[in-house]
Amino acid sequence: MNQLALVFLNGITLASLYFLVATGFSLTFGLMRTVNLAHGSFYLLGGYVGYTVSEQTGSWVLGALGGGAAAALGSLLLHQLLLARYDGQTLRQALASIAVSTIVADQMLAAWGAETYQIEPPPQLDWTIVLSPIGGYSFLRVSTLLLAVVAAILLWLLLVRTRLGMMIRAGVDDSSIVRALGVPILSVFAFAAALAGAMAGIAGVVCGSVLSLAPGDDTHFLLMSLIVVIIGGVGRLSGAAIGALLVGLLEQFGLAYLPTYSVVLTFALMVAVLAIRPDGIRGSRGVA
Amino acid sequence: MRKYNYKLLVGSLVALGVSGASAEDRKPIKVGVVATLSGAFAALGQEAMRGVEQAMAEANGSVSGHPIVLTKASSDATPDSAVSAVRKLVESDGVDLVVGPLSGDEGIAVKEYAKSHPNVTFVNGTSAAQDTTLRNPASNFFRFSGDGAQWMAGLGRYAFTEKGYRRVAVVAEDYSFPYTQVFGFMTEFCALGGHVVSKSWVPIGQKDYSSVVASLPRDIDALFVGLSGADAVNFLTQMQQGGIEKPMIAGTFTADQTILGAKGRFKKYFIGTPSASPVADGLDSKGWDDYAATYKAKFPDGLGSPSLAAYTYYLNTHALLDGLSRVDGDLADGHVKLNAVLAKLNFDAPTGGDVHLDANRQAITDNFVTEVYERSPGLLVNHVVRRIKGVNQTLGMEPAKFIAMGPASRDNPSCP
Amino acid sequence: MGASLSVRDITVQFGSAMVLDGVSLNCVTKPLALVGRNGVGKTTLCKAIMGLVGIAAGTIELDGRRVDGRRPEQVAARGIGYVPQGRRIFGSLTVEENLLVVSPRAAEPYTLERIWERFPRLSERRTNLGTQLSGGEQQMLAIARALRTNPKMLIMDEPTEGVAPIFVDQLVSLIADICRTGIGLLLVEQNLRVAAAIAELALVMVNGRIVMQTPTSSLLDDEMAQRTFLGL
Structure with a gap:
């Protein structure tokens, strides 16, 4: 019972990280039909920049902001300089973004080396909380979950309560008609690209504090984002949340009870979802 | 006249060529x-x-x-x-x-x-x-x-006799090298009467091991960790977060400089951990x-x-x-x-x-049993506690007998 | 008063297929109908005007200013409103949001209040999701949405397709009303009765070309032409 609850908690805290990275990916994919395969690079870039900034300034919050800003800038540049140029040519966009991710990965290897990094978490969060059925649990992990919930609420408010969010939702539904109604969709796209980058970057800083940062994490998180989006449904906040939860829980339960096959379980879930609901659990219509 | 010139030309070329070759210009x-x-x-x-x-x-x-x-x-x-x-x-x-x-x-x-x-x-x-x-x-x-088993030479004995560990659980990556390392450790440790009560083989490149930590048995003396690179950093951090305070026995790559030299706070958990390796930072x-x-x-x-x-x-x-x-x-x-x-x-x-x-x-070479210590603040190195001379691939056993033990795998050897 | 849309010699190719082959038309003040069988290029023409598909040759002008080669949002900003085939309402937006998401080129005359007056039925359903409306209501919403951009010229692609018969008459009088306010209209329509009720003149399109221009009334009486050009 104890262990079950613990594994469950581990699953949902891991899911929080996946959610933070996958939402941006899902949003840009749903909105622009752009398969940005460099999304994972911005996750790792954000983490590394966050590490450097927080080392220099001694402030975790500045690190998170710096990491988010760097990743947002990178994502925006990639979109404006490369992906927007190949609007509608998804294969070219995919290939161009793979090229960028390879180049960025090498640059990061040159700048930060191949060592594993951990970011010093804010001491206010770094303590053990006592949860009655389980005993002690890292509050750092609990705060990851809280952060994901706050991020989800803010995103939901942005999407549902603002005109910008309205444009994004309409764009996910039917971007060409949005354009034909005069909406300056290219600015909306640019905003979405930067937002997706920022979320990935902040997730990188959070993950670097709770887990670690190392070369190869970029492709790992890209792969996880793809799986989360395929399982949850493209372009939807709730889809990313459900997808992330399922993947996180399955990964942790798999590791606890079937460690050898835990990787297979995630893909088996993906195959099952594709077979039964090809559009993902939450379908592909709508954003919220 | 013409012919003569030609010979001269060729001759000088050859001469140049020969002198060049004696220096640096032989075939790459x-x-x-x-x-x-x-x-x-x-x-x-x-x-x-x-x-x-x-x-x-x-x-x-x-x-x-x-x-x-x-x-x-x-x-x-x-x-x-x-x-x-x-x-x-x-x-x-x-x-x-x-x-x-x-x-x-x-x-x-x-x-x-x-x-x-x-x-x-x-x-x-x-x-x-x-x-x-x-x-x-x-x-x-x-x-x-x-090989991975040679690199473990001396560690099983050290853990049993010097550290007094009897019951050990294993967490290692799921492929041939960690199988071989665990094989090397267990060959000595089990022969002396030690027990490896559980083995968790985890995928390479896993980010979050907290649930593996949660499922570890609690009635053990020590934990053998055979993880490399980022995997080890992640596992050790989560082990501490998960409240496991058992001492660790480290695989060769787990107490390697790539991890001891990494940046992060998990490092302090390492001090005093025995390991074995063909290299030792503190080697005198x-x-x-x-x-x-x-x-x-x-x-x-x-x-x-x-x-x-x-x-x-x-x-x-x-x-x-x-x-x-x-x-x-x-x-x-x-x-x-x-x-x-x-x-x-x-x-x-x-x-x-x-x-x-x-x-x-296959090399026959020396191996070292080591322990991690903090040489200066933040700088962790392996300090040699034993040198095992001339370790061969069959760990000193008869080749036929050694091969009869079967290939290292998830379940071989076994001494629960 | 009175916008003019002038299309000259445009061609559109999809790969090696010539979808529009030198199409020209002038739509000035009075509504103009465009008829033809399925797949002859009517919708492609609408999209080409809106900048949603690229043209290989030719020019498109609105009130003497070139709009070809512009992005759809720029074409809309110049004053062309688009009511697409199949209505394409934003299903995850409410009725009101469908109208608010539009970027109007001018605030007047179609303010949100004015739209609610004009479309009382939509007003009643303003908090419903777009997908919860009936076909006719969705069509009204698509028209209202295009009007919200305050266009000089409207392009409507099969507005009565899939709309219940009792609704068709309402739509016809609504569209005719809009035209009387001075907004130009290019109407793609399969239903000749509807086309005739709104526009006096019709262009007939066959295989990517305009083959004739004729009064809609004479087309209504000419069964031979209907069979040949429209497959009726």
Whole structure:
């Protein structure tokens, strides 16, 4: 019972990280039909920049902001300089973004080396909380979950309560008609690209504090984002949340009870979802 | 008149050519290097390349006047990536010699590839699966470093007799190298009467091990951790967060400089952890001091002390270059001379003690039992507690008896 | 008063297929109908005017200013409103949001209040999701949405397709009303009765070309032409 609850908690805290990275990916994919395969690079870039900034300034919050800003800038540049140029040519966009991710990965290897990094978490969060059925649990992990919930609420408010969010939702539904109604969709796209980058970057800083940062994490998180989006449904906040939860829980339960096959379980879930609901659990219509 | 001039011309050309050759202009020898520059073991791959460069620098980049041309290729620790990297080096870049690979399963795959390319000579990198050389070896694959079981020599005994551990749980990555390491540890530990009560084999590149931690048995004396690179950092952090306060016994790569030198707060959990390895940072020997000093001078942004990946790639490259110079760079007739010399090579390792090969072209070499200590604030190094001399691949057992134990696997050996 | 849309010699190719082959038309003040069988290129023409598909040759002008080669949002900003085939209502937006998401080129005359007055039925359903409306209501919403951009010229692609018969008459009078306010209209329509009720003139399109221009009334009486050109 104890262990079950613990594994469950581990699953949902891991899911929080996946959610933070996958939402941006899902949003840009749903909105622009752009398969940005460099999304994972911005996750790792954000983490590394966050590490450097927080080392220099001694402030975790500045690190998170710096990491988010760097990743947002990178994502925006990639979109404006490369992906927007190949609007509608998804294969070219995919290939161009793979090229960028390879180049960025090498640059990061040159700048930060191949060592594993951990970011010093804010001491206010770094303590053990006592949860009655389980005993002690890292509050750092609990705060990851809280952060994901706050991020989800803010995103939901942005999407549902603002005109910008309205444009994004309409764009996910039917971007060409949005354009034909005069909406300056290219600015909306640019905003979405930067937002997706920022979320990935902040997730990188959070993950670097709770887990670690190392070369190869970029492709790992890209792969996880793809799986989360395929399982949850493209372009939807709730889809990313459900997808992330399922993947996180399955990964942790798999590791606890079937460690050898835990990787297979995630893909088996993906195959099952594709077979039964090809559009993902939450379908592909709508954003919220 | 014309004829005379022609002869003069040719003669002077030949003369120029001969004088050039005696200096630096003999045919270049192409050497390909494979290491994991991406994926979970990227830090090890970076170190591997440093090891190769250090050995190259010692030889001033040439052997008997043949410039050595290095071509690097990256794998990601999967066997197919290693084979495609080697295939690219051999079939497209046309290298004569290959150094590598880094990871265990990769080594087995590259050995199989070597069998179909007898005219290329392969020396190992770090890869330490047992069956790369123990069963069905390739005649052109040489390993001047130990396998994962050899690297554990002395640790099982130390844990049992010195530390007094009787019940141990294992957490290790799920592929041939950790199987081999656990095999090496258990061969000694179980023979003395110790029990390995559970084994958790986890996928490589896992980010979040907290649920593995949650499922560990609590009635143990110590935990054997056989994880490398980022995997080890993640696991150890989560082990602390999960409140496991059992002492650790570390696999060779778990207490390696790639992890001891990483940046993060998990490091303090390491102090006092016993491990075993063919290298030891705290080794008190002239050869090692020189080697480590050269490393630090050459790679100011490198680790605090050369890691096992750097050392093994260095050792294998050094042996290869040594062999090449002994045959004066002669690669005729499918490297027949070079291969004969390599098989009989005997040299002193920087760690002291000699290195030579057995009939399967597998190194017989010294091994160390170590403990992690903090040399200066933040700088963790391995301090040697025992030197085990001349460890061979069958760990001193009769070869037939050793092979009869069966290949290292998830379930072999077993002493619950 | 009175916008003019002038299309000259445009061609559109999809790969090697010529979808529009030198199409020209002038739509000035009075509504103009465009008829033809399915797949002859009517919708492609609408999209080409809106900048949603690229043209290989020719020019498109609105009130003497070139709009070809412009992005759809720029074409809309110049004053062309688009009511697409199949209505294409934003299903995850409410009725009101469908109208608010539009970027109007001018605030007047179609303010949100004005739209609610004009479309009382939509007003009643303003908090419903777009997908919860009936076909006819969705069509009204699509028209209202295009009006919200305050266009000089409207392009409507099959506005009565899939709309219940009792709704068709309402739509016809609604569209005719809009035209009387001075907004130009290019109407793609399969239903000749509807086309005739709104526009006096019709262009007939066959295989990517305009083959004739004729009064809609005479087309209504000419069964031979209907069979040949419209497959009726």
